[in-house]
Amino acid sequence: MDMRKAAKYALPIxxxxxxxxxxxxxxxSYEGQAMFGVLVFAAAVFILQPIPLGLAGIVVxxxxxxxxxxxxRSTFQSFGNSAVFxxxxxxIIASSVERTDLHRWVSxxxxxxxxxxxxxxxxxxxxxxxxxxxxxxxxxxxxxxVPVLTYTILGMGLVPLKSNLAKGMMxxxxxxxxxxxLGTPLGGARNPLxxxxxxxxxxxxxxxxWMTLSLPIVILSLFAVWMVLILVxxxxxxxxxxxxxxxxxxxxxxxxxxxxxxMIIAVLALIIAMFIFLPQLIDVELSIIAxxxxxxxxxxxxxxxxxxxxxxxxxIILLYGGAISMGIHLADSGAALWLADKVILLTSxxxxxxxxxxxxxxxxxxxxxxxxxxxxxLLPIGFAVFIASGLPPEMGSMLVGLSGGLAFMFLFSxxxxxxxxxxxxxxxxxxxxxxxIANAVTVAIMLVVVYTYWKWIGVW
Amino acid sequence: MFKRLLVPxxxxxxxxxxxxxxxxxxxxxxxxxxxxYFIDDTLYDDVGEQVMHVLTEHDKEMFQRNMVRTQExxxxxxIKKNVAEILGSRPEEFVVRKGPIPETILGxxxxxxADALMMEYGSYDLxxxxxxxxxxxxxxxxxxxxxxxxxxxxxxxTRQSDRLIDAAKALRSATNASLRSYFIADPKAENTEEALxxxxxxxxxxxxxxxxxxxxxxxxxxxxxxxxxxxVIGRMGKKGYFHxxxxxxxxxxxxxxxxx
Numbered sequence: 001m002d003m004r005k006a007a008k009y010a011l012p013i014x015x016x017x018x019x020x021x022x023x024x025x026x027x028x029s030y031e032g033q034a035m036f037g038v039l040v041f042a043a044a045v046f047i048l049q050p051i052p053l054g055l056a057g058i059v060v061x062x063x064x065x066x067x068x069x070x071x072x073r074s075t076f077q078s079f080g081n082s083a084v085f086x087x088x089x090x091x092i093i094a095s096s097v098e099r100t101d102l103h104r105w106v107s108x109x110x111x112x113x114x115x116x117x118x119x120x121x122x123x124x125x126x127x128x129x130x131x132x133x134x135x136x137x138x139x140x141x142x143x144x145x146v147p148v149l150t151y152t153i154l155g156m157g158l159v160p161l162k163s164n165l166a167k168g169m170m171x172x173x174x175x176x177x178x179x180x181x182l183g184t185p186l187g188g189a190r191n192p193l194x195x196x197x198x199x200x201x202x203x204x205x206x207x208x209x210w211m212t213l214s215l216p217i218v219i220l221s222l223f224a225v226w227m228v229l230i231l232v233x234x235x236x237x238x239x240x241x242x243x244x245x246x247x248x249x250x251x252x253x254x255x256x257x258x259x260x261x262x263m264i265i266a267v268l269a270l271i272i273a274m275f276i277f278l279p280q281l282i283d284v285e286l287s288i289i290a291x292x293x294x295x296x297x298x299x300x301x302x303x304x305x306x307x308x309x310x311x312x313x314x315x316i317i318l319l320y321g322g323a324i325s326m327g328i329h330l331a332d333s334g335a336a337l338w339l340a341d342k343v344i345l346l347t348s349x350x351x352x353x354x355x356x357x358x359x360x361x362x363x364x365x366x367x368x369x370x371x372x373x374x375x376x377x378l379l380p381i382g383f384a385v386f387i388a389s390g391l392p393p394e395m396g397s398m399l400v401g402l403s404g405g406l407a408f409m410f411l412f413s414x415x416x417x418x419x420x421x422x423x424x425x426x427x428x429x430x431x432x433x434x435x436x437i438a439n440a441v442t443v444a445i446m447l448v449v450v451y452t453y454w455k456w457i458g459v460w
Numbered sequence: 461m462f463k464r465l466l467v468p469x470x471x472x473x474x475x476x477x478x479x480x481x482x483x484x485x486x487x488x489x490x491x492x493x494x495x496x497y498f499i500d501d502t503l504y505d506d507v508g509e510q511v512m513h514v515l516t517e518h519d520k521e522m523f524q525r526n527m528v529r530t531q532e533x534x535x536x537x538x539i540k541k542n543v544a545e546i547l548g549s550r551p552e553e554f555v556v557r558k559g560p561i562p563e564t565i566l567g568x569x570x571x572x573x574a575d576a577l578m579m580e581y582g583s584y585d586l587x588x589x590x591x592x593x594x595x596x597x598x599x600x601x602x603x604x605x606x607x608x609x610x611x612x613x614x615x616x617x618t619r620q621s622d623r624l625i626d627a628a629k630a631l632r633s634a635t636n637a638s639l640r641s642y643f644i645a646d647p648k649a650e651n652t653e654e655a656l657x658x659x660x661x662x663x664x665x666x667x668x669x670x671x672x673x674x675x676x677x678x679x680x681x682x683x684x685x686x687x688x689x690x691x692v693i694g695r696m697g698k699k700g701y702f703h704x705x706x707x708x709x710x711x712x713x714x715x716x717x718x719x720x
Contacts, residue, residue: 154531
């Protein structure tokens with residue numbers, strides 16, 4: 001084992017030990033101190049990744065138990081949270097999209113509709129990525145649409161690393177998926193994680209409520225980040241006619257959907273309708289709808305069990321289970337509230353500073369680690385900080401959940417960035433340049449939405 | 461010489477000037493023209509490894525498969541058509557090959573028994589160098605699409621003299637251009653005069669000038685003064701070769717026919 005790898009293993013353990021041996025501050029229980037140890041350990045493991053994230057989820061799950069900060073029962077109860085099953089159902093539903101060619105159709109239709117100018121083409125890639133990310137996780141969308149975009153870009157003869165239009169389209173696709181993933185609970189694992197955490201704290205956020213809170217941020221961010229992209233990478237004059245012809249030809253190549261595909265699309269539409277409307281009519285959890293949806297997909301022939309075994313990222317499920325367990329123990333041990341009291345001293349109880357702090361902190365953390373991991377660390381803290389500031393705790397957790405998805409700067413920040421980069425059309429520094437501005441712009445948008453629309457609809 | 465010309469095309473863009481020059485040579489001397497589209501299917505391997513905590517093995521394979529298939533479709537549906545537009549006719553031989561780019565291009569040279577690789581300055585500099593270094597056949601690097609009227613041979617290593625002189629003469633007769641010859645002396649070698657005499661007497665060739673220092677800038681000056689369209693050049697020792705090559709890539713004074 002080389003020194004670098006050894007340091008990756010040693011640093012999280014060292015941090016854990018340092019927190020454990022430090023004198024315990026007044027007002028903090030042993031359990032709380034131990035959970036802080038777990039928190040810094042988890043943050044270091046999530047950033048350095050000495051072990052796969054799924055395994056990290058298991059370690060984070062059992063570590064509080066080993067440290068005597070929790071009981072066996074509460075550990076495994078939190079892991080078996082209903083949101084874990086929401087995620088499994090959502091992954092099965094999302095996997096069926098690939099069979100329908102819906103992703104190709106949506107991407108190409110938007111590109112064709114917006115193909116009258118290179119600038120609008122960048123917007124087209126963003127909007128199509130965002131719309132698809134409403135119904136499936138963003139990384140699932142990006143692996144489907146990058147090949148479609150590559151076809152269009154190659155067909156147009158855009159030169160890798162030199163064409164600003166290609167840069168805008170490829171980075172735009174990643175950003176579109178990232179922003180779109182905030183739109184519904186299906187967009188990424190951190191969304192149901194937020195919902196599950198709030199539910200455990202007695203606050204219900206259903207599908208429609210989530211969309212009501214997130215959509216203005218999604219719409220404004222899409223347009224603002226599009227402006228950022230076309231300013232940072234002003235698209236060159238491209239042969240628009242050639243682009244339209246390439247896209248038109250590709251659209252013709254999509255076979256007209258047979259009975260089976262139509263059935264899957266109809267079932268997908270029905271599942272979305274169920275997610276939105278069913279909780280308004282009866283008392284039903286999103287995880288139940290997700291599992292019913294998954295069964296419906298099987299009946300409609302959209303998936304076989306062998307495919308489920310291949311396609312569910314079990315590592316993420318384990319990470320998710322560990323993360324939600326850690327969040328609950330941080331809250332239950334009083335650690336989150338203790339930290340929140342200290343944060344309040346820093347913000348002097350100012351609502352603006354508390355909101356800004358949670359958004360910026362989450363965005364910084366999510367740039368350096370998995371979105372789900374960042375959100376899991378900050379959810380209980382955001383919740384507690386908002387309670388201590390006299391603000392609605394739902395708002396604190398929602399802000400963490402939403403800003404946790406907005407990672408724009410680095411390739412490793414989110415899989416979408418890396419997958420888009422693998423197309424070879426932009427350099428890491430291109431993404432860094434656009435991402436820094438996109439981060440600042442989206443922080444401003446979130447503040448504006450929180451202070452106007454969220455107030456108007458009575459969130460606070 | 462020039463019985464089979466291989467024009468590599470990658471996603472970096474269509475080498476329009478190289479295609480036109482190849483078509484011209486093909487028409488003049490009846491070369492068989494092979495246009496090959498190269499897809500680097502190894503590009504996406506690392507991506508899967510780096511995001512495997514989110515992507516499953518299936519996702520990774522699907523992504524790699526779709527990226528390669530997309531490029532194949534573009535090559536067959538669009539690139540082939542665009543090549544035909546440049547050549548003015550359907551390419552007789554348009555093939556697609558997959559693998560790491562430099563190795564696959566060199567493999568295609570063997571597969572098609574090509575006599576020369578036809579490339580151009582511009583979009584794929586890096587690729588060009590990695591291929592140039594290792595090519596066993598001459599590499600033509602096209603600079604412009606004007607007719608070849610003035611050719612110059614630059615000989616540095618006398619062990620290469622037969623290959624270079626034959627190539628220069630073949631090009632002169634194919635293009636009806638004028639040919640001048642220059643000798644690049646190695647300042648460290650003691651028997652330069654002797655070596656030069658040997659070439660002159662055995663090949664009955666007259667050198668316009670013996671370049672004794674700063675070969676890169678001297679060659680560029682000669683190119684500019686004589687308005688040369690093409691130079692035929694070989695090895696000049698590892699370091700000299702590198703400087704010459706990188707100097708030419710930056711200044712791009714004319715087309716180059718490079719013999720390793």
